[in-house]
Amino acid sequence: MPPRRRHQTRIELVQGTLDMLILKTLNAGPRHGHGIGLAIRSGSDDALDIDHGSLYPALHRLERRGWLAAEWKLSDNHQRAKFYRLTPSGRRQLASERSRWRRAVDAIARIMDPA
Amino acid sequence: MGWFARWRRRPDPDQDLADEIRFHLEAETRLRVDRGEAPTSARQHATRDFGNVLQVQETTRDMWGWSPAALVDDTRHAMRRLRAKPSSALTAAGMLALAIGLATAMFTLVDALVLRPAPFHDPSRLIRAELRWGNNGRTVVPPSVLAAWRASPLFSNVAGAATASSILDTDAGSLVRASAHVSPGLFDLLGVHPSRGRAFTAEEGRAGSDAVALLSEDLWRTTFASDPRILDRTITLDGARVQVVGLMPGGFRFPDWNTVIWQPIDFDAPPPGHARDLPEPFLRLAPGVTAAAALDAAAAMARAASSAVPSNTWVQMRAFAGSSLDAYYTHAVPILSAGVALVFLVLCANAGSLLLARLTARAAEFRMCIALGASRGRLLREAIFEHAAIATGGALGGLGLAWGLVRVARALLPEAFLSRTLHVVTLDTRAVVVALGAAFSAALTAGVIPAWIATRPAARSAAASGRGGTETRAGRAMTRTLLVVELSLACALLVLATLLVRSFMNLAAIDRGLDTDGVLTMRVAMPSTPSDPAARAAMAAAVKDRLGALPHVAEMTVSGGVPPGGGSRYYDYDWQPLEPGAKPVRISVAGGFDIGPDFFHLYRIALLDGRGFEPGDDLHAVILGERLAHLLWPTGSAVGRSFTSFKELTPYHVVGVARELRFPTVDAFADHPQFYAPFTGRGLGAISLRCAGPCPDEATVRREILAAAPGATIYGFGLLDDVYREALARPRGAAALGTTFAIIAMLAAAGGLFSVLTYAVGRRRREFGVRVALGASPADVRQLVLRDGFRVAGIGIAIGTAASAALGRVIASIEYGVSRFDPATYAVVLGLLLVTTLAASWRPARRAMTVDPSELLRDE
Numbered sequence: 001m002p003p004r005r006r007h008q009t010r011i012e013l014v015q016g017t018l019d020m021l022i023l024k025t026l027n028a029g030p031r032h033g034h035g036i037g038l039a040i041r042s043g044s045d046d047a048l049d050i051d052h053g054s055l056y057p058a059l060h061r062l063e064r065r066g067w068l069a070a071e072w073k074l075s076d077n078h079q080r081a082k083f084y085r086l087t088p089s090g091r092r093q094l095a096s097e098r099s100r101w102r103r104a105v106d107a108i109a110r111i112m113d114p115a
Numbered sequence: 116m117g118w119f120a121r122w123r124r125r126p127d128p129d130q131d132l133a134d135e136i137r138f139h140l141e142a143e144t145r146l147r148v149d150r151g152e153a154p155t156s157a158r159q160h161a162t163r164d165f166g167n168v169l170q171v172q173e174t175t176r177d178m179w180g181w182s183p184a185a186l187v188d189d190t191r192h193a194m195r196r197l198r199a200k201p202s203s204a205l206t207a208a209g210m211l212a213l214a215i216g217l218a219t220a221m222f223t224l225v226d227a228l229v230l231r232p233a234p235f236h237d238p239s240r241l242i243r244a245e246l247r248w249g250n251n252g253r254t255v256v257p258p259s260v261l262a263a264w265r266a267s268p269l270f271s272n273v274a275g276a277a278t279a280s281s282i283l284d285t286d287a288g289s290l291v292r293a294s295a296h297v298s299p300g301l302f303d304l305l306g307v308h309p310s311r312g313r314a315f316t317a318e319e320g321r322a323g324s325d326a327v328a329l330l331s332e333d334l335w336r337t338t339f340a341s342d343p344r345i346l347d348r349t350i351t352l353d354g355a356r357v358q359v360v361g362l363m364p365g366g367f368r369f370p371d372w373n374t375v376i377w378q379p380i381d382f383d384a385p386p387p388g389h390a391r392d393l394p395e396p397f398l399r400l401a402p403g404v405t406a407a408a409a410l411d412a413a414a415a416m417a418r419a420a421s422s423a424v425p426s427n428t429w430v431q432m433r434a435f436a437g438s439s440l441d442a443y444y445t446h447a448v449p450i451l452s453a454g455v456a457l458v459f460l461v462l463c464a465n466a467g468s469l470l471l472a473r474l475t476a477r478a479a480e481f482r483m484c485i486a487l488g489a490s491r492g493r494l495l496r497e498a499i500f501e502h503a504a505i506a507t508g509g510a511l512g513g514l515g516l517a518w519g520l521v522r523v524a525r526a527l528l529p530e531a532f533l534s535r536t537l538h539v540v541t542l543d544t545r546a547v548v549v550a551l552g553a554a555f556s557a558a559l560t561a562g563v564i565p566a567w568i569a570t571r572p573a574a575r576s577a578a579a580s581g582r583g584g585t586e587t588r589a590g591r592a593m594t595r596t597l598l599v600v601e602l603s604l605a606c607a608l609l610v611l612a613t614l615l616v617r618s619f620m621n622l623a624a625i626d627r628g629l630d631t632d633g634v635l636t637m638r639v640a641m642p643s644t645p646s647d648p649a650a651r652a653a654m655a656a657a658v659k660d661r662l663g664a665l666p667h668v669a670e671m672t673v674s675g676g677v678p679p680g681g682g683s684r685y686y687d688y689d690w691q692p693l694e695p696g697a698k699p700v701r702i703s704v705a706g707g708f709d710i711g712p713d714f715f716h717l718y719r720i721a722l723l724d725g726r727g728f729e730p731g732d733d734l735h736a737v738i739l740g741e742r743l744a745h746l747l748w749p750t751g752s753a754v755g756r757s758f759t760s761f762k763e764l765t766p767y768h769v770v771g772v773a774r775e776l777r778f779p780t781v782d783a784f785a786d787h788p789q790f791y792a793p794f795t796g797r798g799l800g801a802i803s804l805r806c807a808g809p810c811p812d813e814a815t816v817r818r819e820i821l822a823a824a825p826g827a828t829i830y831g832f833g834l835l836d837d838v839y840r841e842a843l844a845r846p847r848g849a850a851a852l853g854t855t856f857a858i859i860a861m862l863a864a865a866g867g868l869f870s871v872l873t874y875a876v877g878r879r880r881r882e883f884g885v886r887v888a889l890g891a892s893p894a895d896v897r898q899l900v901l902r903d904g905f906r907v908a909g910i911g912i913a914i915g916t917a918a919s920a921a922l923g924r925v926i927a928s929i930e931y932g933v934s935r936f937d938p939a940t941y942a943v944v945l946g947l948l949l950v951t952t953l954a955a956s957w958r959p960a961r962r963a964m965t966v967d968p969s970e971l972l973r974d975e
Contacts, residue, residue, distance in 0.1 A: 033135060034142040052139065053166030053174075056132075060178040072131075075138070077145075082135045 018050070018058050020101060023067065023086060023094040030085035032075060033059055059084060067093050128184040129191065132172060140165060167487075174488035181496075189493070193501040203473050203870070204501075207466040208508040210863060211557050214462035215513025217859075219550040220520035221455040223542055225448055234366070236306020242398045242406060243370075246417060248428045255393045256417075258382040263420035264398065269409045271401040274298035275382050275394025276370045280830065282814055283376070284351035285338055289814040291832075292334065294352075294376035295369070296389060301377075304399050305369065312346045312361025320381035328357045331375035332365040352376065354821075370395060387826075406432060447849055450926060454608060454856045459553065461604045461860045465867040466509075467561035468597040470502055472874040474569035475590050481570060494570040502562030510554035517550060518542050568593060586878045594871045599911045601867050602948070605860040606915025607922070609944045612850070612857035614930050617940070618781070619850040621932035623843055628776040629678060630719035633806045634835040636677045637816070639799040642826030655799050657823040665819060667808035670717045674794055675709030677801045678718065679778040679838065680785065682708040685761060692747050693757040693766055700746050704787040709794040715773065717805050725754035725771030728793045735767045741775040742788035780842050781931045799824075801831075810834065846931070861947070864911075865955040872904055872959035884968040893964035900963045904956030905949075912948055916941060 025031065025039045036059070037050050062068045067090030075081040086094070140161050147157035165171070179185035197204050235241060246254045256275070265273040274297065281294040299315035302308065310332060319327055328350070330339075339345055349356045357378070368374060380386070382394050400409055413430045481494055521542050568589075639658070645651060663671050676682025684706050689699040708714075715727055723741065744753035757766040778786045794800065804810070813832050820827055876883075883896050920936070933940070 032138070032142075034139045037139075038146075051166065052143075052164060053171045056136065056139075056171055057175045057178050060132075060175045064178060064180060064182055075142075079138060079141070080134065081138045082131065 016097070017101070018054065019062060020094070020097045021048075022055075022058060022062060023090055023097065026068065026084055026086045027091070027094060030083045032081040032083050034081075036084070062090070065093075066090075127191070128179070128188045129176075132175060136165075136168060136171065170487045172487075173484060177488060177490050177493060185493075185496075189497045189500050192497055193504055196501060197504060200473070203469055204505050206866070206870075207469045207473075207561065208505045208512065210462045210466040210469075210866075211506060211509025211554070211561060212512030212516055213859065214459045214466075214557055215510055215550055215553045216516025216520060217455055218459050218553045219513060219517035219542070219546050220524065221452060222549045223517070223521050223546045224524060225452055226545060234307075240400045241305070242400065242409070242432050244396045244398055244410070244413065244430050244432060246414075246424065246428055247431045248425045254424070254428070256396050257421045257423055258385075258394070259421045260417040260424065261382055261394060261396055263416045264396065264413055267412070267416060269401055269404050269412055270398045272300060272304040272399040274301035274304045274397050276301060276397065277380070277389075277394050278371055278374065279828065280813075280817075280832070281353050281376055282817055283338070284354075289818075290338065291813045291817065292375050293371055293373040294378065295371075295374045296378050296380040298382065298394070299379045301397065304397060307363070307367055307369075309361035310364045312359070314361060315379040320379035321384050322386035325379055325386050326355060326357050327360045327379065328352060329361050329363055329377040330359055331367065332362050334375040335362055336365075352378075370397075447845070450611075451849075451852060454611065454853065457604050457608060458856050458860050458863075459557075461601050461863050463557045463560045464597050464601050465863045466505075466557070467565050468594050468867055469870055470505070470561060471565035471569060471590075471593065471597075472870060474498055474565055475587075476874070476877075478569070491570055495566055498566035498570060499563055502566060503558060506554055506558035506562055509557065510550065513554065514542075514547070514550055517546065586875055591875075594875075595907055598864070598867055598871060598907045599914065601860075601864040602908055602911025602952075603913075603915035603918060605857070605864040606912050606944060606948060607919040608853070608857040608860045609947060610916070610919035610940060611926060612853035613940045613943055614926060614933050615846070615850040615853040617933045618931040619843070619846040622779040622781070622846050625777050625779045627779070627839065628720060628774045631835040631839055633810060634718070635804040635806060635810045635816075635833070636801060636835050637832040638801045638830050639820060639824075640828040640830075641798045642824060642828075644826065651798070654824045658799060658820050658827075659802075661819040661823045662802065662804065662816070665804075665811045665815065667806045667811065668804050669807040670713060670805040672711045672713040672717045672803050673796075673800055674711055674714055674803065675796060675800045676707075677803055677835070678708075678776050678789075679842075680706070681801055682706050682789070684787070688760050688762075690743075690747055690758050690760040693759065694748075702743070702746065702788070704784055705743065706787050706789040708789060708791050709796065709800070710791050711794045714791070714803075717803055720776070721774040723772045723774055724752055725769070727771060728791075732770065732793055734793065734795065735763075735765055736770045736793060737767045738771040738773055738791040739769055740773055740789045740791075743790050744769070744772045746788070778842060779839065779846075781846070785842075799827075803835075861951055865951045868904060868907065868952065868955040869959065872900060872956055873962070875903070876900060876959045876963045879963075880966055883963055883966040887966060888968040896963045896966065897960040900960040901953075901956050904952055904960075908948060908952035912945060916944075 021040055022036060025036050025043070028039075031039060033056060037052055037055055040048055040050055059068065063070055063084065067087060068084045069087050070082050070084050072080055073083050140158075143161035143164065144154070144158045147161060148154055152160065162168075176185070176188070179188070244256075246256055246260075248254055258275075261273060261275055264270055276295050276297040278293065278295045280291050283290045283292055297315075299317050299320050302314045308314065309329060312329075314329065315327065318324055330345070335341060335345055339348075342348070345359055345362065349358045351357070363377070380389055398409070398413070400406060410430045410432060414428055417424050417430065418426060418428055484494060485491070525541075641651060641654065645654070659671065659673070662668065674681075684704060685702070686704050687701070688705075689701055691697070691699040710728070712728060712730075714720075715722060722738075724744075725738070728736065728738070739747070739753055747753065747758060748756060753769045753772050755769065757768045759766045773791065776789055780786055816832070817829055820829055883899075886896060887893070923936075
């Protein structure tokens with residue numbers, strides 16, 4: 001049984017949001033898949049726990065779209081791992097998704113908290 | 116790093132993904148262990164947190180879409196699957212190879228025979244002309260007419276060619292080869308140039324400047340061993356020294372398929388030895404001139420140019436050798452092509468059903484893949500890759516088979532067949548393109564369609580309700596329909612083949628009416644000098660003496676034509692018997708032979724009534740063949756009766772009736788009734804020799820004749836037996852081909868039936884187990900399988916029989932003496948197909964009997 005704490009804070013993420021989070025995480029530098037999951041979890045102070053099963057399809061999809069580039073390098077533990085990094089077009093995609101998300105959040109906030 | 120090492124380390128996307136996931140799990144496990152969990156439970160939690168590894172892999176692979184990684188992956192999978200179960204893949208590839216090879220080989224033959232235009236420059240502007248007059252008779256073209264046409268602006272070039280045979284003396288002996296005397300400008304007219312040396316100059320061809328020749332490269336290679344100094348050599352041709360000035364390209368055949376030596380001749384001023392050579396005219400139309408207008412004008416010019424040309428002459432265009440097909444080939448070629456197309460379809464259908472069975476066996480695997488997240492597109496792609504690999508293997512095998520078949524055909528086909536084509540029959544780019552097209556359509560029918568069917572959602576979920584204890588209904592319908600199609604095609608082809616075989620046997624068994632064994636025939640035209648009749652008669656007698664003195668010559672006779680087709684032909688005349696009240700009989704074609712006294716004896720033709728010709732007979736005595744005698748006087752003897760015909764007022768009277776000569780051909784015009792009149796020619800006409808041993812060879816005979824009559828022309832030399840055998844070569848070839856196709860189709864259908872039934876028995880094992888457990892005997896189970904097979908066969912045979920009866924009219928043109936509704940034919944075909952069905956169904960049926968219900972129930 002997983003700890004109850006984790007269960008309560010597992011927020012459902014729409015696919016588009018997951019992509020955006022991945023792109024943002026990699027903005028800081030290349031990481032492998034496991035590291036990306038850790039970074040998102042720690043970056044949200046354990047509020048977001050990515051379902052690892054949907055992480056890899058997302059990574060491969062983004063790689064296919066050309067927003068990520070991947071290469072096999074040795075990890076800290078001297079094991080062969082696949083490292084993803086952001087491409088210039090990925091950077092542009094991140095900016096556009098960020099502004100779109102911003103607009104969506106503002107719109108929802110206007111409804112929820114009418115000023 | 117060498118390319119080989121790079122290839123060995125080529126990326127494997129599948130493996131990479133597995134590594135990536137494994138790395139993740141190990142990293143997560145390590146993380147948990149660092150946080151204080153026990154190693155084993157850490158591992159468990161990590162794995163459970165991740166989710167279903169297989170599912171993640173499938174979903175991720177789906178993200179690849181059509182990227183190179185995905186294609187590489189799918190190709191890998193396809194190769195792996197092919198290696199794992201090669202037998203059905205190899206069988207399918209083999210059937211496709213057979214289909215593609217047959218189609219390509221057939222196309223090559225038809226292409227060389229019919230489709231390709233003549234290999235000359237702008238062949239549509241070329242005309243091979245002949246002068247016809249009156250009742251479709253042919254007349255020669257005098258040189259003055261040729262000159263008139265040459266001067267006309269309607270034609271940009273006019274040349275003539277006269278074919279002959281020449282004796283070539285080589286170190287190995289004397290050879291006789293087909294040759295031609297041609298206008299010097301002929302090669303310019305055709306637009307063909309020698310591959311070595313030069314063509315003739317305009318001055319060559321007159322007396323004194325005609326001792327030059329062009330040889331074919333083929334002759335140079337075989338007879339002169341590719342002598343590099345051939346152009347400096349003189350050769351001995353017909354006893355004269357002649358210089359070789361050039362070589363014509365190997366495939367060049369003109370005007371006949373076997374012409375290998377060309378010499379120049381100026382038809383307006385020929386050298387003495389060739390004064391009687393008459394040209395066959397070849398014309399090239401000037402730009403902007405239509406053929407119809409040119410031919411009309413040419414006829415008018417011909418009438419004006421020479422008094423020898425009758426007033427009712429017209430000029431007719433004759434096709435070049437490449438497209439002059441007689442009635443037999445005009446019908447046979449499309450039928451053969453249709454037969455090949457049918458066999459192609461049968462084999463593709465077979466391969467398709469094999470591949471479909473192969474895929475359907477993997478339905479459970481497909482279901483799992485879909486459940487794990489793979490898309491249907493990916494499954495389809497994998498299946499198509501697998502089938503594309505099989506189709507590629509089939510295409511390569513097919514090309515190799517086609518190459519082999521074409522070589523065999525070239526070696527075995529009768530020369531009369533090959534002579535119809537101006538092109539060498541060989542595999543070339545056009546044939547390869549056709550082969551690839553065939554391969555593509557084969558891959559489409561046998562590869563894509565089964566893949567589409569097998570990956571449908573319905574096909575996959577159908578067994579979700581049960582556990583795959585029997586065949587799916589859709590699968591059954593599909594495979595059984597394919598089998599019915601195959602069997603009906605096999606049935607139709609078998610009927611066709613049986614009819615062809617029986618036609619051939621009927622033709623071969625014809626009573627020819629004469630004995631052709633050991634008979635040598637030739638036509639001899641006396642030279643123009645001497646012109647004094649007494650001297651000419653003496654010359655003719657000298658020739659006969661010399662021929663009679665040749666070793667092994669037992670009998671000799673001179674006539675105006677030799678069987679089967681020699682002599683004069685008379686078309687569409689009314690023959691009026693001179694009896695009171697007798698009605699005229701219209702005879703559409705009859706052949707007349709002018710014969711000497713020994714004719715009937717040499718040819719062993721029986722005289723059924725009356726007598727042979729005697730020295731006292733006048734020119735209107737005739738001996739009729741049986742057919743004509745019966746047509747004119749159905750009752751009573753024809754001897755002593757009279758008739759008029761041929762626009763002659765003096766009646767002919769019948770002195771005898773001879774046994775009918777029959778020629779083994781489906782062409783009614785070639786096998787026409789005959790009659791005989793006394794030979795009055797003072798020349799030599801046609802000479803027949805009967806040999807009591809091996810016949811003398813052509814060079815010897817030519818020498819003897821030329822020694823007695825210098826300048827004589829000898830043509831049409833050959834053994835009579837060969838002519839008859841040649842006539843049978845075509846129906847024999849057609850029967851052999853038809854039988855081959857039919858056997859291939861039958862074997863393919865049998866193989867398809869066998870594989871489908873085997874697969875069905877495998878799928879239905881559980882069903883059989885349940886039946887046996889419920890009380891059925893093994894024999895009952897066997898009956899089930901046999902009934903399945905025979906039901907398919909029955910429907911197929913019914914459809915095939917109906918189809919062949921409907922198509923019967925198409926093949927009526929090449930069959931002889933058989934009716935397409937003949938029950939014997941259908942009985943044979945039915946028997947063959949039933950035996951084949953039984954043989955194909957036996958092993959699967961026996962396998963069904965060995966099902967043990969207890970072992971099946973144990974698997975539950």
